Amino acid sequence: MLLLLGLCLGLPLCAGSLGEAWPRDDTSEQVGFRGPRQVRLLQRLKTKPLMTEFSVKSTIISRYAFTTVSCRMLNRASEDQEIEFQMQVPAAAFITNFTMLIGDKVYQGEIREREKKTGDKVKERRNKTSEDDGEKGTETFRASVVIPSKDKAAFLLSYEELLQRRLGKYEHVISVRPQQLVGRLTVEVNVLERSGVTSLEVLRLQHSRQKGSVRGEGDSELPPSTVINQNDTFAKIIFKPSVVQQAKIAQNGILGDFIVRYDVNREQSIGDIQVLNGYFVHYFAPKDLPPLPKNVVFVLDSSASMVGTKLRQTKDALFTILHDLRPQDHFNIIGFSNRIKVWKDHLVSVTPDNVRDGKVYIHHMSPSGGTDINGALQRAIRLLTDYVAQDDVGDRSVSLVIFLTDGKPTVGETHTLRILNNTREAARGQICIFTIGIGNDVDFKLLEKLSLENCGLTRHVLEEDDAGSQLVGFYDEIRTPLLSDIRIDYPPAAVERVTRTLFPNYFNGSEIVIAGKLAHRTVERLHVEVTASNSKKFVVLKADVPVEPPEAGNDVAGSARPEGGGAGDPNHVQRLWSYLSTKELLSAWLHSSDERDKERLRQKAQALAVASRFLTPVTSMHLKRSGLQTDKPEDAQSMSAATGPEPVMQSLRGVSPQPGPALKKPYNPRIKVSKTSVDGDPHFVVDFPLSNLTVCFNIDGQPGDILRLVSDHADSGQFLSRDATLTREPAGLSEGPGRPPLPRAGDGPETVLKVRGHQVPVVRKQRRIYNGEEQVDCWFARSNAAGLLDGEYRDYLAAHPFDSETAFGLGPSGGL
16 A cells, blocks of 8 residues: 655655565564665655745835745654755845744844954854856855654745846746755745836746756746735735645756846936835836947957857857947947957948847867956956047946956956956046956856946856856847936935935836935925936936825735834835935945045944844844743853845854754653554554553455545644543443454453543554664554544545645544
8 A cells, every 4th residue: 555654844855656575474573675766755854844834925025125024843853953944035035034932932033233252152154156048147155954753854044136127027036946846835926016007917937057957848837826816006916836736846946046127117307215104215217318439349368268168159159249239329440358458439320231240259269378357357348448539429428338257367467356446546536437248257247347446347157157148138128228317316305315316327127216314204395406417418317206105905905014223113105215325325335445534434324224123244143042932041142143235054053052962942742643554454553651651453455545644733733732541441431332352362451541531452562663773662452442542544644745735734634
């Protein structure tokens, strides 16, 4: 027969075919044992930590996303075991809370100021990667803890982020990589946009970075079991795949990225301004403007390390990009290794002949030599500066460098700080540098700073990704500049602590976001003035925006407003202001060259991050034992600390001041179910923890039967909180109505197990469990455990080994 059994306090994991293990024999003698492959697999799976639940809930209010991840795990091993929780978090997000529940203990994360020298107290590990589509980075948060045998742990991680608009869409990415099939897996995304939700779509699960872990399906297909409910201003998306559906996607439990894309209605040219409880946010994304001409220099690494696929894909991408240039654009091409090779000595206009000649030049590039990053950047900037000065087109065009490399500087100037300083001084804020790093050997931090300091963006493309498609996609984001030299002003007496208001460029499909505080909450109107340049003229937009009080019931239906940091209950606009302000202070701190100014910026960023509960490079997270469920306060200094922005390995070994294994908890009743098989029928060994008794029994079944024997919560386990006693009774006393007398060797008293009002005759036996590797003494109950189990044998039949409604205890019936 086929047996389905979960050895996990009522949360089943696996099902498999258990062949004949040993002949049926009610004596303690073991006959020769054969271990079929399925049984050995079941035993290996038994000791692996089991994830019983993985759920993610995101609430997006006006582009600002609050996300909470909940994960429950069980140590099924017979010894204490280290369990690791990990979650990929968007690189732009701030972690705001991390809580662990280990048995009956609660450990709450607390954001504190980060000491300049943390010594050995902090153990951290960074895994920074790129998303599969190359458009967004992630950082992996890890937390490890030692869990006592057969005990449970829960992890809750919260983070916040402002969604960025790219190519006309906001994109919310949730990593769904539990690393195993999960009985309860749920992703819920709620979107609330006052101006209206448009173009909502849920993409197919995006491929993992591990090749072949997700089977490809059509891009237009929704992930299985996805349900979307939407009206004008609100959308609710739920992804809740069964175990069978998960296994069809990826049997290793790495499902991929769950991605929601959408846009909002835009009516006012001045943008969308929202005010709530003394804070305001201004979203500016104009459309229907003529594009600005581009002056662009493509700088391509042609060093020896680019040989093969990388260079070929990059060439193909540049062919596509050159063909996409507009007639009013101007361009040039540089290939660099240890030598700087310039196609033309000046920028040329976009004509069919120039595009064709540029493609020929790129086609003949061959990889050789080292990598002179500084020299290539200086030459590109000089080409653009000379062109703008000679043709007097600066006020009506945008100058860009698109720079691609797969390595580190090895030729010429190789010192990072000097390269950054040289580039900043040459560009003078007039030329924006967009960088793309390919592979694992690239100095991505250098590229990131080059773009950040020079009004650009950066992307990281992994070795296994298609560099060509990533390059084309990146170019698409910046192919259509609509405005330059944007300035957004508010009356100085009406607002305070406003975030950045000057922007060098606005590209079609993106968005500019400003936030601040109102100086007076009683103000009824807010004056806004936007000045910028487009392709034909100097643009000035003015408007008096009414400051409306918040409407009742403006929260997402069925969910409370997410809590933020600091006093009271901050609203999403205040959280967004804190997010942007912290980001800008950290950026200024990282790039300041004056030590006194650098320290001032660090202190301001640190104070705001602590008040907002943001995990950043200047703050750390300490796990503190909650006083709600403990008798002894624990020294928070004994806990390891997590520091930002790097994802961390949060280790809790050595938390307990007493000697012995970490995190040992007081005795807690728990059920232990073990299994053997005879003639294809399962044998069971059950502990009654309150009575210190071990009972064993057989269940006779039919070939092909699948049994569901363990229900899902400790409180509903039949034996967990039951008290059982043994008594000596006269023969036949335990025979109930309709129960035939049991054959006995004599007329003397028999041993009777009393449990839940039932009296079950038992005899002392020995049983071998765990594939015969362990022997236990137990009290054996005959007759298919009649009187021990609720209901009858047929009540425990499951329809399918991966039927989550039965196999994972979600159905109506009870079980052990």
